[in-house]
Structures are given as C-alpha cells and as structure tokens.
Amino acid sequence: MLRELQNVQQSAGGAKRRWFFCHDLDLVVWEEDSGSISGFQLAYDKHRNEHSVSWRKDRGFTHYVVDDGEPMAGVNDTPFLYANGPFGRDRVLDLFLALAAGVPPDIVDFVAARLREFDGPLVP
Numbered sequence: 001m002l003r004e005l006q007n008v009q010q011s012a013g014g015a016k017r018r019w020f021f022c023h024d025l026d027l028v029v030w031e032e033d034s035g036s037i038s039g040f041q042l043a044y045d046k047h048r049n050e051h052s053v054s055w056r057k058d059r060g061f062t063h064y065v066v067d068d069g070e071p072m073a074g075v076n077d078t079p080f081l082y083a084n085g086p087f088g089r090d091r092v093l094d095l096f097l098a099l100a101a102g103v104p105p106d107i108v109d110f111v112a113a114r115l116r117e118f119d120g121p122l123v124p
Contacts, residue, residue, distance in 0.1 A: 001022055001099050001100075001101050001102045002020040002021065002022045002025060002027060002099050002100055002101075002102050002103050003020065003021060003022065003102045004018060004019065004020050004021075004102065004103070005019045005020070005021055014030070015030035015031055015032050015038050015039070016030065016031045016032075016033075017029070017030055018030075018031060018107075020102070020103050022099055023046070023047075024044065024045075024046060024047075024095065024099060025042065025043065025044055025046070025095065025096060025099055026041075026042070026043040026046065027040060027041070027042050027043075027096075027103065027107075027111065028040060028041045029107055029111070037057075037107070037110050038056065038057045038058075039054065039055060039056040039057060040054065040055055040110075040111055040114070041053070041054040042054075042092070042096065042111065042115075043066065044092050044095065044096075049065070050065070050066040051063065051064060051065050051066060051087075052064045052066055053087055053092065053115070053118070055114045061114075061118055061119070061120055063087045063120060086120075086121040086122055086123040087118060087120055087121065087122055087123065088122070088123040089115060089116075089118050089122050089123075090122075091123075092115065093112060093115045093116065096108075096111065096112065096115070097112060
C-alpha cells in the first residue's frame with residue numbers, strides 16, 4: 001500500500017511536493033498553495049523494467065523508461081528518464097487503485113482521472 005513519506009525535500013518557490021511510496025509504485029504529486037494539483041509522476045514496475053508516467057498541467061503527459069543508473073553491482077549513478085513507447089494504462093491504473101488506500105481520496109481521484117485521459121499510445 002502506498003504511504004506518504006514525511007519531510008520530503010522541497011524546491012524553493014516551487015509547488016509543494018508530496019511523495020507516496022510502496023514496493024511496487026512511487027507517486028510524487030505537486031500541489032499549489034491553493035491545494036490544486038499541478039502535476040504528478042507515477043513510477044511503476046520499479047523492480048523490473050521501471051517506467052514512469054507524468055502529467056503536468058502546463059505540458060500534459062510524458063511516458064518514460066527509467067535507467068536506474070546502476071550498470072553493475074556497487075555502482076550507483078544518477079537515474080535517467082528516456083522517452084518510451086506505449087503505456088499499459090489499464091494495468092497501471094488498476095495497480096494504482098489497488099495500492100492507493102493510504103493516499104488521500106482527492107489525490108487518488110485526480111490521478112485516476114488523469115490516467116484515464118492518457119491520449120498517447122497504449123499497450124494493446
């Protein structure tokens with residue numbers, strides 16, 4: 001189940017960042033002072049071929065494969081995001097909803113609604 005991490009590092013002058021974590025998913029949400037959500041990033045398949053789908057109010061959707069920056073054991077370089085093809089929206093949405101009991105309902109509803117709107121290529 002996703003649980004909120006406390007004391008998440010914030011960017012000066014930026015939207016408030018909230019981070020929800022579990023073994024299978026990471027959800028980062030950016031909230032404006034008004035409480036409205038200006039973006040989110042959902043990382044999935046974290047332990048096998050990690051991917052990330054992001055939505056920003058001003059840019060819409062992006063979908064990435066995550067290079068974890070660890071080419072061999074003992075090396076821990078910076079992870080990189082690379083543009084990636086089709087998104088398994090329905091599978092990821094079902095997984096998110098199954099693990100979201102620890103996330104405030106307004107955030108769950110918002111993220112689920114945006115994921116349903118994803119208009120990029122989908123995995124058949």
